[in-house]
Amino acid sequence: MEAHTDIQTTQKGFRCTLCDVNLPNEPTVDAHVKGRKHQNLFRLRETRKRQVQNSVFVSGIKPNTLSTQLIEYFEQFGPVQDVIMDKEKGSYAIVEFEEQASTAAALHRTEHVMNGLKLRIKPRESKEFKVVLKKKQDGKNSQVNLDALSQELCRAASVNEQMLRVVESFQLNENERNGRELLVKLLQEVFMEFLPDCEIVPFGSTVNTFGVHSCDMDLFLDLEKTRTFQARSKTASEPTGEGQSEDGRSEDSILSDIDLTTATPAEVLELVAAVLRKCVPGVHKVQALPTARLPVVKFSHRNLNLHGDISIKNRLALRNTRFLQLCSELDSRLRPLVFTVRFWAKQKQLAGNPFGGGPLLNNYALTLMVMFFLQNRDPPVLPSVDQLKNMACEEEECVIEGWDCTFPSQPIAVPPSKNTEDLCTLLAAFFSFYATFDFSASVLRDKSFQRECADAEKYCRSLQYQRKSSKGKSWGLVRLFAPSCPTGAGAGGRQGQGEGKERHLELSLPFRLAALPDAVQRRLGTAGERFREQWFAMVRLAVETVFQEVLGCSPAQEEEFEGQMDTSTSSDAVAMDTAKEPEEVGGHDQTEGVAAPSGSSGGVVSPQAGQKRPFASAETSPVSPQEKRQKLCAAEDEEEDEGAEPAPSASWCWLQRHPVWAGRRKVRRDLLKARGVTGGGSAEASQPDGGGVEMELQVTRHITAKEPDPHDLVAFKVGAQVVGGSENTRAVLRFTPLCDQKGHFQDFFHFLEIFLPKTTEAFLGK
Structure with a gap:
């Protein structure tokens, strides 16, 4: 192990003072020091150190002193890299030179006078480099909040009142709304100075009536009128004065430096970021993200303790915000249902990605699911999008980026709903609706959501949900909000039957006849009841190809990794081939198959004599080393009802060496x-x-x-089996981690949830 100044020896091993992490042994120290996190922080520290050495602290300036004046003065000592102005009081500035020699020259001069101002300069103070890591969610604090909410809900007289109190507990309060409104006004005033006629428009959760405490603030910078102003200033035939437009307003220097008509989004975002950094008090951590899927400038505000995004191309989101506002105005039951379902989903670990994007549902998706449910009630609570379009007048027609966004601007144009169900009934109906919903053709394929909906729907039929306890026990939403525990607690805190860990490690590949080539469709159409075997043989081959060819996985033997997963301590280590309740296959109860002997061929094996072999044989399988050829599963000979047919199944072991x-x-x-x-x-x-x-x-x-x-990242086992009847045939893939020393398997599986079904279907369609 090489000597590193940031590594200290402790009683239990080592500690990296730069990254603030403990390391158990020398190999992990070497790996950590060469890792991305340590290297990035090391480079950042060196950059900060160089900036301090090349900078001087300047005081004695006036609030109206411009950074350009300071640059012009200090360039006599050498090229100036940057000037950081005091945004709060304008009493000081930090001038950073490109070279350290320029800093020494400026400090060597004993007297500095700029435009009659006597400046005082000194070396920039060097502060200890500290890493401020993102704080993880505090389980204790969230539990305290849940306890306080539970007490508040238990005091309510009905479930309807409980749902209203949920809204009161989580919605933005008056002070938060006022603070955000003031920030919008401040940003409007600042940007108007540099971008005349621009407009800052808030959208998203801040204004769509579904905002919660500390939600991000989404802003749209509308530059359409600014472009017109700039074009008019350039083409004015009779200018009233140099650099001045016909309406008397001068075109600011920043606007004159950029042509908004030809500028790229990245250039405009950098300009927006510069204005935020230098001119808006309280704003910090400004970062332009021009290459993101939606290019934005991210920032934080110290006093309001919120994070915000400014985008310049997001008109569709503005219209969507107005649509959500309209729906809230149409029926007062929407907001309580949305807030209740959101918190329920978060407690059940179905929603809420605390650090941005992730595998769980977000609040917007849940909001749309509630609205879709209300549109499908009989009678409906909310009108459908097509119905709203027909209710709009000609002046309200709106098409944005090819999308028809037409709907009435005022709720008075929409007839009131004839549905009179209360909140308590609608919430129970929501769970019933999605517990039986067919998600096979939708993006949401995680069975855990439907399982939790089924548990909640069952609980909502009980008296514990509908009636307040006379003995002071938990009732109504309190039991519904009971967090899910790793062992599979369902609604009301009851323990599940072994589904807790396992449910997140299962994928479903539905049978889609229309996605298959015409020749395959005809062949399966004449196969009768055996179409399931033939289709599964194709699926097996496609899955094998995706893992081995597309993702670069290597075939492995399960015995190689025996004992490497500590199932007692890892919540992700779940034996997927343990006993489960049999699923109904082809109209008969059928348990999972077991692995065929290692010497068996690569086709789908049937244990019953005289059965016809499926058309996909071993010759069509991808070539792999003989000693690591994949083992296929076959159901063992068992006593079955006459006519019962064992379900085709298969299993693989894979090793992935690359992320x-x-x-x-x-x-x-x-x-x-x-x-x-x-x-x-x-x-x-x-x-x-x-x-x-x-x-x-x-x-x-x-x-x-x-x-x-490369090095071994994850090793895992995949078991596949056909389930369902003729009308809902699908292949279920169950995953078991075999080796996951660095905890990558959960991320890999979340990636596979979307990637594997889509890529497999693409292969089947060839």
């Missing part, structure tokens, strides 16, 4: 740019993860090429 799930979208975007393809220039550019097979192959090769010395 092929990380950064695929960016790599795909870079490859398309290198090819000269823009965002909307081709079908591949618009494909989500797991769309174009050839592109995904290139993405994987690009990722693996970056690591010439």
